[in-house]
Amino acid sequence: MKEIVVIGNAEIVEPFRATGASVEIVHSASESEKVLKKHIEEGTKLVFLEEVYFKHNIKLIMENREKLFPTIVPIPGRGAEGYAQERLRLLIRRAVGADIF
Amino acid sequence: MVGNVNPNRMELLRLKRRIQIAKRGHKLLKDKQDELVRQLFTLLKGIRELRAQVEKELKIAQRKYAMAKASCDEEVLGEAFLIPTKKLHLTIEQKKLLTFSVPVFKESIEGDVLSYGFADTPPELDMALKALDKALKSLIELAEREKTLELLAVEIERTRRRVNALEFRLIPELEDTVKFITQKLAEMERSDITRLMKIKDIVREH
Numbered sequence: 187m188k189e190i191v192v193i194g195n196a197e198i199v200e201p202f203r204a205t206g207a208s209v210e211i212v213h214s215a216s217e218s219e220k221v222l223k224k225h226i227e228e229g230t231k232l233v234f235l236e237e238v239y240f241k242h243n244i245k246l247i248m249e250n251r252e253k254l255f256p257t258i259v260p261i262p263g264r265g266a267e268g269y270a271q272e273r274l275r276l277l278i279r280r281a282v283g284a285d286i287f
Numbered sequence: 288m289v290g291n292v293n294p295n296r297m298e299l300l301r302l303k304r305r306i307q308i309a310k311r312g313h314k315l316l317k318d319k320q321d322e323l324v325r326q327l328f329t330l331l332k333g334i335r336e337l338r339a340q341v342e343k344e345l346k347i348a349q350r351k352y353a354m355a356k357a358s359c360d361e362e363v364l365g366e367a368f369l370i371p372t373k374k375l376h377l378t379i380e381q382k383k384l385l386t387f388s389v390p391v392f393k394e395s396i397e398g399d400v401l402s403y404g405f406a407d408t409p410p411e412l413d414m415a416l417k418a419l420d421k422a423l424k425s426l427i428e429l430a431e432r433e434k435t436l437e438l439l440a441v442e443i444e445r446t447r448r449r450v451n452a453l454e455f456r457l458i459p460e461l462e463d464t465v466k467f468i469t470q471k472l473a474e475m476e477r478s479d480i481t482r483l484m485k486i487k488d489i490v491r492e493h
Contacts, residue, residue: 189377201352203368204416205423206375206396231379232392232430252441254381254390257434261426262342262349271338274436278331281440281447282324287335 188228193221194236198263202234215242222246222258230256236263237270292464294471302468306461313453319385320446326384327439334432341429344422351415358409372398373420377427387442389435394427
């Protein structure tokens with residue numbers, strides 16, 4: 187079972203190798219879905235997922251959002267810029283009923 | 288609910304007890320919702336700034352890495368990451384927040400992020416890794432705070448649904464039923480009195 191995994195395109199996630207985190211390089215959205223599913227099943231604790239793949243896999247992430255692990259966090263990459271902020275805004279608007287983010 | 292209920296005193300007592308419990312539950316849930324919203328506001332402070340800062344730092348690292356990649360062979364870069372000396376361990380604890388648990392990440396970091404010879408690698412790679420190293424701690428803190436925020440938001444949503452269901456559906460329905468039974472019982476009582484008076488009149492005539 188891995189503790190921290192970074193999933194995304196090579197140029198985004200490769201440098202994370204030097205920090206001691208595990209890295210999963212993916213080339214397409216469907217591949218990212220497979221890898222993410224694998225880590226959810228394996229019980230990885232913390233997953234950093236490139237924003238564009240986070241957006242693609244939002245259904246899977248929403249299904250597992252009440253589970254404590256894995257904690258899936260979007261990191262910026264190429265495409266889907268600002269999606270992480272927008273998601274937080276939406277989350278809070280649904281909870282509180284007003285846009286306070 | 289009004290339609291299929293037995294209008295008797297036992298049912299009335301049972302429903303009145305249910306209303307009392309529902310009102311107490313509603314008050315408790317409302318208090319819970321208020322506390323959750325208060326905690327959400329506390330957590331919200333600084334989270335947007337933290338995300339903006341982390342994104343900025345990661346983008347700097349990504350840009351520098353792209354420059355490093357453009358200025359040297361892929362093999363050299365591959366070799367640079369071959370044996371990382373930096374060790375990153377995550378200790379995970381759980382903290383209870385009212386009725387649910389949230390994760391607490393404690394990272395222990397050992398070693399240096401620059402684990403390669405500087406002769407063949409471009410300086411941009413050093414800059415990229417240093418920027419990434421700087422962002423890592425904030426990134427883990429952000430993960431913890433965002434997950435807590437997400438779980439809080441889900442719990443608030445769920446509690447609000449329960450509060451609304453009690454306030455706008457169950458309690459009014461129960462109150463309507465109690466009203467219906469009370470009216471029905473009063474009607475039966477009036478009907479009994481009328482019947483008795485009528486019988487008394489008939490008896491008096493004979």
